[in-house]
Amino acid sequence: MSGSENHITPNRMKPVEGKRVMGKHVIAGAGQVGSQVARLLAEQGHEVVLVSRSGSGPDLPGVGKVAADAADRERMTSLTRGADALYNCVNPPYHRWAQDWPPMAQSLLGAAEAAGAGYVVLGNLYVYAAPERPMREDDPLTPPSAKGAVRLRVWQEALAAHEAGRVRVTEVRGSDYFGPGCLDQSHLGERLVPQMLGGKPVRVIGDPDQPHSWTYVPDVARALVTAAADDRSWGRAWHVPTTEPMTTRQIADRLCALAGVRNPGVKAMPHWMIRAAGLFSPMLGELEELRYQFVRPFVLDSSDFQRTFGVTPTPMDEALSATIAWWRDRLASAA
Template identity: 55%
Template sequence: MGKHVIVGAGQVGAHLAGRLVERGHDVVVVTRSGSGPDGVEKVAADVADQARLTEVAKNAEALYNCVNPRYIRWTQDWPPMAASFLGTAEATGAVLVTLSNLYVYGPVDGPMTEDLPLAATGTKGRVRARMWRDALAAHQEGRIRMTELRGSDYYGPGSTDQAYIGEVRFVKPLLAGKRVSFLSDPSVPHAWTYLPDVAEALAIAGTDERALGRAWHVPTGPAVATLDVAERLCEIAGAPAPRVSGLPRPVFNAIGLFSPLIKELRETRYQFDKPYVLDSSAFESTFGMAPTPLDDALKTIIAAHREQAPASN
């Protein structure tokens, strides 16, 4: 068992830390504040400080990029952080495992596979595509060892307010019988990636050399409409029938005039305007990992919600 360094303790980093601890690894979690889950070493550091990150990652077998800078600052924050990750991986020899997303492909007709061209049309997608190309070039030149995992929009226990069907925006209000406003048409099928599956896939990728030198899609179930997820959630929980209303594009665009976050979401709105389907069969067949069935995931989410509910009242 070896040393594994996770940068980021948010909705993915915390799950990943647990997976790696269960496997018997020594886990270090790096955040700007020094926070992190129990059972790991916690370190305060600025990820853009390559010298500091290299010091923390000394003798590490794997370095996980689970950082998520503020959505409105991707163009400013990602380049120096990405450069720091590459430099640290080269200096330490640690495998660089980057958690990315599907923005790199841009609008796509049909299921997304890892061999699609990186045809991002938005600024954030181009930032991510550049990160991938730089890391792949360093790998091909023999300077680092790396892999990248890409998932769709997250859901699951521990999800943040950034998750479209997460605890804050979706689960809590629906189980309380309240109406939920969805940022697009809730009847359009969409791929949802379960947070514990993201963590499991990252843990596999960081410990199996077959993952190196390419990108993989995190095991993700069939695309499901937001309305269908809401109905299953409420049915399983015994909650009132869900009320989910979509936000028409003109209203969405108008809100963007006053909300910097909504303004930034305009360039990725295409993901919700037509079926958004992810093909993760490559990872599933190579590593023998299947996505968690939706009903099983929802049961876990409901149990976690009910466990947390007394503390939030």
């Protein structure tokens, strides 16, 4: 069902005397994506409510930071009242997805419905089967992992609410994130960039010579905001505009060239080592069921979003240069 077919009365931003009226936007989750969404919306002049357990996030004019539990439906409904859109950018600990995702997703979906706000979900590619070709939004949803099954349930419940005419829903899916602000949860984060800049060899999970899609976080934020503002987005999932795939080794080569440093080299971490480390690190332990994403080509097709909304991905060199600059500032501050 398309967004124009459901009977929800949307909160529209109506023009007044030829000028666009700014709206209210509520973001659940102040992590690497939620903070960038807040920044982008604030730059556009919107009222932004950024919700996290700790009340954290960037200090920006127009951004109100609120400490609240995303699983508290009554509280989230109160915060979302009068909003044009509610963005689900929460990111519970990897090893607690099965316990934490369902109550948070149900709370946020209920809050959007009660408030009459559009519901924009930050999704991922775990919902698809292990790919044999570039992944498209209309591929069968048959996740090969428990975490993928959790995310599929979140999407199916939201889509069912949309198809019942209770709320406007869309989901925006990206591949592995990188960019400013991406730390331990990014494969191109603190395990790679600062090591490369410091001349230290890097060991990566999986095969460093497999083609892989890497999604730049500012492009994720831009896609979420674009989807929230355009009626064509409702009722289906979309892929974030993402550049052509590159292997991890190619990324490392390009990053070092742009940074003007010697490439210290990239090697695969032995599988037995990852399994052993997983006994002590919940994060690494949870990666075992997702290993298929790093031992074969893992590529997404984002042409639908690009063609429909006229949005293209940030060129890889530009994205890597911004990432290098952010890490250099961070390392200098730490020193």
